[in-house]
Amino acid sequence: xxxAIEMDKVTKRFGALVAxxxxxxxxxxxxxxxxxxxxxxxxxxxxxxxxxxYQPDQGEIRIGGQPVRLKSPADAIxxxxxxxxxxxxxxxTFTVAENILLGxxxxxxxxxxxxxxxxxxxxxxxxxxxxxxxxxxxxxxGQQQRVEILKALFRQCRVLILDEPTAxxxxxDAASLFDTLRELQQKHLSVIIITHKxxxxxxISQRVTVLRLGKVVGxxxxxxxxxxxxxxxxxGRNTVIVTRNTxxxxxxxxxxxxxxxxxxxxxxxxxxxxxxxxxxxxxxxxIAGVAGNGQSELVAVLGGxxxxxxxxxxxxxxxxxxxDPRTITSVGVGRIPEDRLKGIVxxxxxxxxxxxxxxxxxxxxxxxxxxxxxxxAEQLIKDYQIKARPGDHARALSGGNIQKIILARTLSRNPAxxxxxxxxxxxxxGATEYVHQKLLxxxxxxxxxxxVSEDLDETLILSDRILVxxxxxxxxxxxxxxxxTEAIGLLMAGSTLKRGAAEAVxxx
Amino acid sequence: xxxxxxxxxxxxxxxxxxxxxxxxxxxxxxxxVLIVAAGANPLETFYQLLIVPLTKSSQRAELxxxxxxxxxxxxxxxxxxxxxxxxxxAEGQLLAGALAAAWIGRQFEFGSPWVAIPxxxxxxxxxxxLWALSPALLKVRLGVDEVVTTLLLNSVMLFxxxxxxxxxxxxxxxxxxxxxxxPAAQFPQLFERTRIHLGFVIAVVALLVLWWVFTRTRFGxxxxxxxxxxxxxxxxxxxxGRVMLMAALISGGIAGLAGASEVAGVHFHLIDAxxxxxxxxxxxxxxxxxxxxxxxxxAALFIALLDIGxxxxxxxxxxxxxxxxxxxxxxxxxxxxxxxxxRYSFRRIQRD
Numbered sequence: 001x002x003x004a005i006e007m008d009k010v011t012k013r014f015g016a017l018v019a020x021x022x023x024x025x026x027x028x029x030x031x032x033x034x035x036x037x038x039x040x041x042x043x044x045x046x047x048x049x050x051x052x053x054y055q056p057d058q059g060e061i062r063i064g065g066q067p068v069r070l071k072s073p074a075d076a077i078x079x080x081x082x083x084x085x086x087x088x089x090x091x092x093t094f095t096v097a098e099n100i101l102l103g104x105x106x107x108x109x110x111x112x113x114x115x116x117x118x119x120x121x122x123x124x125x126x127x128x129x130x131x132x133x134x135x136x137x138x139x140x141x142g143q144q145q146r147v148e149i150l151k152a153l154f155r156q157c158r159v160l161i162l163d164e165p166t167a168x169x170x171x172x173d174a175a176s177l178f179d180t181l182r183e184l185q186q187k188h189l190s191v192i193i194i195t196h197k198x199x200x201x202x203x204i205s206q207r208v209t210v211l212r213l214g215k216v217v218g219x220x221x222x223x224x225x226x227x228x229x230x231x232x233x234x235x236g237r238n239t240v241i242v243t244r245n246t247x248x249x250x251x252x253x254x255x256x257x258x259x260x261x262x263x264x265x266x267x268x269x270x271x272x273x274x275x276x277x278x279x280x281x282x283x284x285x286x287i288a289g290v291a292g293n294g295q296s297e298l299v300a301v302l303g304g305x306x307x308x309x310x311x312x313x314x315x316x317x318x319x320x321x322x323x324d325p326r327t328i329t330s331v332g333v334g335r336i337p338e339d340r341l342k343g344i345v346x347x348x349x350x351x352x353x354x355x356x357x358x359x360x361x362x363x364x365x366x367x368x369x370x371x372x373x374x375x376x377a378e379q380l381i382k383d384y385q386i387k388a389r390p391g392d393h394a395r396a397l398s399g400g401n402i403q404k405i406i407l408a409r410t411l412s413r414n415p416a417x418x419x420x421x422x423x424x425x426x427x428x429x430g431a432t433e434y435v436h437q438k439l440l441x442x443x444x445x446x447x448x449x450x451x452v453s454e455d456l457d458e459t460l461i462l463s464d465r466i467l468v469x470x471x472x473x474x475x476x477x478x479x480x481x482x483x484x485t486e487a488i489g490l491l492m493a494g495s496t497l498k499r500g501a502a503e504a505v506x507x508x
Numbered sequence: 509x510x511x512x513x514x515x516x517x518x519x520x521x522x523x524x525x526x527x528x529x530x531x532x533x534x535x536x537x538x539x540x541v542l543i544v545a546a547g548a549n550p551l552e553t554f555y556q557l558l559i560v561p562l563t564k565s566s567q568r569a570e571l572x573x574x575x576x577x578x579x580x581x582x583x584x585x586x587x588x589x590x591x592x593x594x595x596x597x598a599e600g601q602l603l604a605g606a607l608a609a610a611w612i613g614r615q616f617e618f619g620s621p622w623v624a625i626p627x628x629x630x631x632x633x634x635x636x637x638l639w640a641l642s643p644a645l646l647k648v649r650l651g652v653d654e655v656v657t658t659l660l661l662n663s664v665m666l667f668x669x670x671x672x673x674x675x676x677x678x679x680x681x682x683x684x685x686x687x688x689x690x691p692a693a694q695f696p697q698l699f700e701r702t703r704i705h706l707g708f709v710i711a712v713v714a715l716l717v718l719w720w721v722f723t724r725t726r727f728g729x730x731x732x733x734x735x736x737x738x739x740x741x742x743x744x745x746x747x748x749g750r751v752m753l754m755a756a757l758i759s760g761g762i763a764g765l766a767g768a769s770e771v772a773g774v775h776f777h778l779i780d781a782x783x784x785x786x787x788x789x790x791x792x793x794x795x796x797x798x799x800x801x802x803x804x805x806x807a808a809l810f811i812a813l814l815d816i817g818x819x820x821x822x823x824x825x826x827x828x829x830x831x832x833x834x835x836x837x838x839x840x841x842x843x844x845x846x847x848x849x850x851r852y853s854f855r856r857i858q859r860d
Contacts, residue, residue, distance in 0.1 A: 305742065305743060325744070325745045326745040329745055337743060341740075342740050343740055343743055344737070344740055345736050345737035345740045345744075346736070346740075347736040347737070348729075348732065348736065348737075352729060352733075356729065356730075356733060356744045356745075357744040359730070362726075363725075363726040366725050367725055367726070368725060368726055368729060
């Protein structure tokens with residue numbers, strides 16, 4: 001039997017960047033194949049080539065032994081390929097059945113009952129329990145993902161591509177997704193799962209292809225390898241998987257105090273439901289949680305971009321006015337924004353982006369002091385190893401270098417409090433390590449750091465204490481050194497089972 | 509085989525410099541069709557239009573008269589657009605300034621020019637600012653779209669002036685124009701036997717102020733940051749609303765100056781056709797000039813040259829005067845289309 005998918009020496013370039021360099025990928029029928037690599041290794045690009053979203057510059061794709069040209073997703077669907085991206089393409093106000101049939105309706109007049117029957121039939125065939133009549137907006141993220149998969153199955157896919165499917169899921173939902181994938185395998189489907197999580201590769205796949213910087217660096221049967229070997233291949237050197245922070249040296253002084261923050265969005269949905277926390281000087285407090293549980297709003301309030309409906313924030317004992325970025329920075333709060341592209345003005349220069357936040361200090365009587373701006377920029381570029389010249393447009397820089405601009409302008413002022421939101425999202429290993437090192441330097445200096453990250457490993461590595469946020473509330477507190485990841489996962493998922501136990505853990 | 513491919517990415521400098529030239533060439537190609545349809549030779553037309561006026565000293569002087577209001581409205585629109593505030597109301601703000609100038613000019617029968625002229629400049633600036641105030645406040649405080657409000661206020665001011673000129677301000681001869689302003693309030697001529705007046709100096713000063721503010725001052729940096737990246741600018745502590753409000757008011761004020769310049773330097777009274785669309789042309793100039801001082805200066809000169817040239821060309825070759833407007837409009841559309849090239853770069857590729 002020929003392989004389900006063969007990608008033969010596929011090369012895809014974006015300008016000077018070679019995203020995929022002569023990549024070979026072979027997926028057998030009835031196989032769960034992991035595509036492993038760091039952020040930016042070229043995994044998603046390769047899969048978008050396979051799904052017809054990108055055209056390869058070189059190379060050949062064979063499906064069931066036959067060479068094919070996939071000019072669009074429609075071609076890929078014809079060849080029984082399904083793709084579930086990280087960002088779902090569902091219409092929230094449509095029902096499950098409507099979403100699944102969208103673009104596949106058949107006749108001009110829709111027969112609701114027939115639609116529901118067809119969807120229910122497919123769901124039953126693959127062992128899914130979904131209500132075809134439920135509105136998608138009422139479903140949990142895990143259920144929505146199930147609908148996306150069902151959509152692909154409904155279009156008779158034989159090869160299902162999943163792009164980082166667990167990134168948006170709680171550990172419990174992820175386990176249940178894996179059960180589903182094994183079920184699909186029983187029904188003779190092939191699954192390609194894109195991931196950068198080693199445990200997932202070990203848990204679910206039979207074979208694994210490892211990409212690094214656009215090239216294949218390993219192709220092994222999962223049974224013949226170990227997580228440590230794969231990590232080695234993925235990053236190109238020996239890494240420590242997760243070393244938890246054990247260096248607790250917080251002082252007694254509370255630098256950041258948050259008291260009963262509440263915020264409601266325009267539709268009246270509560271986003272923050274009475275958040276209180278304290279961070280001491282020299283301490284890193286990590287906020288763990290599944291995306292969308294109030295982290296963004298907490299960061300926005302502490303960064304000065306959002307005025308809460310009620311609640312107080314004190315920095316070094318002094319209450320501060322909320323909702324104004326200038327007030328926040330003037331009392332010594334440094335902010336690393338959640339979306340780094342919203343922290344820089346891309347069409348301004350690197351030097352301007354480094355100084356605009358404190359432009360008062362670089363101007364006299366309204367005139368810019370170009371000499372001071374240039375000197376500061378040159379110094380910070382040197383200190384923070386930013387690969388750019390002061391006059392370059394910030395837009396042209398890589399994500400890592402943009403993050404360095406933000407770190408440089410924030411941390412060089414020795415802030416008393418650092419609000420670090422998703423500080424390494426989308427960065428490669430080198431840049432991630434650099435950011436971690438800089439944050440730990442700040443901690444050693446005595447800054448109070450509030451770390452908000454969706455990457456639980458990162459939170460474990462950096463934090464002294466971990467707070468779990470769920471639906472706008474802090475639902476648990478753990479000492480990072482002894483935190484039980486399962487207990488954290490349960491709280492992140494809103495489980496009340498262990499909440500009592502978690503609260504019994506004494507904070508350090 | 510070698511080929512060229514268009515890719516997304518910042519355009520190289522040579523391409524950016526080429527864009528205005530390409531825009532003008534494409535515009536001429538399009539307009540050539542119309543010129544041929546009008547029964548004239550395109551090359552001769554462009555020669556008459558753009559070269560001949562520059563060979564005559566009287567025409568060169570007229571060019572500077574014509575460029576005066578265009579520079580002022582171009583600078584006015586640039587101030588607002590750069591901050592992300594799309595002021596389409598320079599026309600109305602110009603008329604407000606003209607109205608103020610016509611009134612102030614009547615208050616100095618026996619006064620000194622040293623009082624009358626500064627009073628007029630200040631008064632028209634304030635009038636333009638005042639006319640720009642309500643849409644700017646609505647935008648900054650309530651998020652009301654300024655394109656609509658500023659545009660509509662243009663008609664309000666135009667009809668208000670028309671009513672005024674047909675009613676209480678009708679002059680003694682019964683024409684719908686205001687009584688002439690007194691000599692003390694009239695802008696002095698700069699050179700003998702030309703119509704170049706003080707307004708030209710004001711326009712050049714406004715242009716220099718624009719250039720200085722945008723390149724040298726903290727406020728200019730904040731305006732640009734607010735215009736290009738409002739979210740990031742706000743994050744970095746720029747008070748985007750306040751900056752935008754200031755830019756909108758300065759824009760209105762400078763447009764008001766254009767009104768004073770036309771009343772006190774050219775017509776000496778108010779008529780409802782005092783502007784003839786300078787406020788709208790200012791949008792073309794600001795866009796063609798890429799919201800920079802030198803760009804606005806070049807674009808204003810080019811448009812003024814077209815305005816001057818079309819009159820003599822029309823006489824010489826018998827083509828309609830409206831062709832001048834067609835050229836301007838085409839140029840704007842083509843410029844907007846070609847500006848997209850800014851976001852692309854050509855790449856040489858090897859094909860098998």
